[in-house]
Amino acid sequence: MNLIRLATLSSLAYLLPLTLWLTAQLELDDWAAARVTTLFDQAVHITLIAQIIGVILLFFKPVESSRQNDITAVALILFFPLPLLTLSWLSGSLEIIPIALGSLVVTLTGLTAFGIRQGLSHILPNPAGREGMIGALQITLLILLWQFRQVWWGWAGL
Amino acid sequence: MHAGLLGKFQPGRTTEIGVEIVSSHAARADLSISDANGRTIHHLQLNEHARKKLWLGIKPKKDGSVTVTLTAPSDKTLTHSITLTATRLPITLVSIAPNERMRSTAQLKTTQESVIVMLSSAGFPHTTQGYGAVQSVITDLESLAALEQRQSEALGQYLAGCGILLLDKASSSVVERLGRSAGCGGQLIRSYNQLSEIPQLLQQLNGLRPPKLPESKNLALLSSNQPHLAVPLYLFGYLLLMVLLSSLLKRPALLLALPLLTTATGLVVWYGAGGQQLTLWAEAETGDPIARLAAIQYSGGDRRGFQETNFTTDVVITRLENPQRSTPIEHREGNDLYHLTSNTALFAPVRYRLDGIVRQPHRLSLILDNGQPIVRNTGTSATPAGRLLWKRNSYALPALSPDETWHPEQQGEAPTTPAERLLSRRLSFNGAALLIPISQEWGGFAPSATSTTGWLVIRSSTKSRS
Numbered sequence: 001m002n003l004i005r006l007a008t009l010s011s012l013a014y015l016l017p018l019t020l021w022l023t024a025q026l027e028l029d030d031w032a033a034a035r036v037t038t039l040f041d042q043a044v045h046i047t048l049i050a051q052i053i054g055v056i057l058l059f060f061k062p063v064e065s066s067r068q069n070d071i072t073a074v075a076l077i078l079f080f081p082l083p084l085l086t087l088s089w090l091s092g093s094l095e096i097i098p099i100a101l102g103s104l105v106v107t108l109t110g111l112t113a114f115g116i117r118q119g120l121s122h123i124l125p126n127p128a129g130r131e132g133m134i135g136a137l138q139i140t141l142l143i144l145l146w147q148f149r150q151v152w153w154g155w156a157g158l
Numbered sequence: 159m160h161a162g163l164l165g166k167f168q169p170g171r172t173t174e175i176g177v178e179i180v181s182s183h184a185a186r187a188d189l190s191i192s193d194a195n196g197r198t199i200h201h202l203q204l205n206e207h208a209r210k211k212l213w214l215g216i217k218p219k220k221d222g223s224v225t226v227t228l229t230a231p232s233d234k235t236l237t238h239s240i241t242l243t244a245t246r247l248p249i250t251l252v253s254i255a256p257n258e259r260m261r262s263t264a265q266l267k268t269t270q271e272s273v274i275v276m277l278s279s280a281g282f283p284h285t286t287q288g289y290g291a292v293q294s295v296i297t298d299l300e301s302l303a304a305l306e307q308r309q310s311e312a313l314g315q316y317l318a319g320c321g322i323l324l325l326d327k328a329s330s331s332v333v334e335r336l337g338r339s340a341g342c343g344g345q346l347i348r349s350y351n352q353l354s355e356i357p358q359l360l361q362q363l364n365g366l367r368p369p370k371l372p373e374s375k376n377l378a379l380l381s382s383n384q385p386h387l388a389v390p391l392y393l394f395g396y397l398l399l400m401v402l403l404s405s406l407l408k409r410p411a412l413l414l415a416l417p418l419l420t421t422a423t424g425l426v427v428w429y430g431a432g433g434q435q436l437t438l439w440a441e442a443e444t445g446d447p448i449a450r451l452a453a454i455q456y457s458g459g460d461r462r463g464f465q466e467t468n469f470t471t472d473v474v475i476t477r478l479e480n481p482q483r484s485t486p487i488e489h490r491e492g493n494d495l496y497h498l499t500s501n502t503a504l505f506a507p508v509r510y511r512l513d514g515i516v517r518q519p520h521r522l523s524l525i526l527d528n529g530q531p532i533v534r535n536t537g538t539s540a541t542p543a544g545r546l547l548w549k550r551n552s553y554a555l556p557a558l559s560p561d562e563t564w565h566p567e568q569q570g571e572a573p574t575t576p577a578e579r580l581l582s583r584r585l586s587f588n589g590a591a592l593l594i595p596i597s598q599e600w601g602g603f604a605p606s607a608t609s610t611t612g613w614l615v616i617r618s619s620t621k622s623r624s
Contacts, residue, residue, distance in 0.1 A: 008400070023390040082417040
């Protein structure tokens, strides 16, 4: 399985249940406008967390991949929930800049995860030790982003 | 700047303030009112060295405060605040001959159900909003004759909305003449000879007053809530296409085009000026050419974008959103034209409640003959079909041709639609009323671009009920 397919599957894996949950929750009567905004707000937060998990896990295991595929895979993870994010903006839940800043965090996370894998593959020649180290560092990155999610959400204005 | 009704107000109700502006030169200016209803901007034209007196409807905040700001180009901004005194009880406005005032106060205090505001005729409200907390008016013909035109119009609107008026020693012809243009068949206008009659008369007339129009929450239930299938279709359709394309495409990089195309489609469909919707509920007594009206105006909600609505009729507009976050209501001088603008989001329409009076004769009469309802078309053209609500049951009322009468013969059904249920709750067990769907053109009330859903309720006349 190449990285692009992996990116597609991982995006579907969170977006399908999220869409199911969201559309089931959308009781679109006129008195629930505030609730709709909250729902889309929650959906955006879940999307960004899922995207971050996606880009970190994408570079967790070494997969035969070209540089172009790597970029396409990250772009796919970023672009995949665009229709949902657009709906979120249309519903007034979030403005464009926070969504863009949130996506920037996802991109930087992807680049960091990619950098960790590339860097360590040059430093550590032993494949077993290298994979262990990559895994440990990327899980640490994941935990850090989760633990400090309020910080970067606040920075992005989410 | 000073407040009407001696600065007394009932929380949640409208009242009025008088603002006097003197300008040293001719200029356009904006007068901004900040109250419990958010911001309302009045666009004014000021003339050189001319004194301009305005009476403006307001809804004071809980603490009674209202802030008025005057902004003129190239001039400083002037800001004044005024604080009104809250009263829990509705107001009885008294304007009678000075020698009678002391005695009338003593008499009225025995009722204990309202706050008495003693005024000269000059203190009568100048706007419909000025009567927001007024439950009854006790006055004499001299005071009525001394009213300015604007005050007379405001009093006329108050009476049309079934307000109580007690007149000191007025002849029956005067009462009858006033009653012709008043609501509730003019039955809430009475004459009295002795001050001692007032408490009993007030009690009696209060019992005759029709119930208040439905609350906004109940009116909102009447709106047609179409399920928004477009959103699930859009999202699931996109996911399905993504799955299909990812398995079909030989160049997976092309997959990136689909989210962008879907996003563009979403923007085309859901971005731009949205629709306007009006849910309208009007109530009239049989034979009354006046209907009291409450409506909810929905702006947008089906799209994200800028919405604009104009109202040319004199209505009291109340925001149902957070007033502090909403765009101001604009009021253009001279022609009572309200200009409502807002930036709305998808699924989140901006809502306003509108209260007013519509003078529109209806053709159906409903009389309770020995407790049995009889409906008659008194007009010259056929009436639309509707429902009769009687004894908690709903009956299908057919379209009636001129002079045709109808009475329920078959067993009624339990009220099913939200409008029937709402009306049923508003009727006493033995009371009867007709529920007639009304169209966009009814009363000339709805702006032309607005889709209207509305009902006219015709109650059996108070006389018949009593």
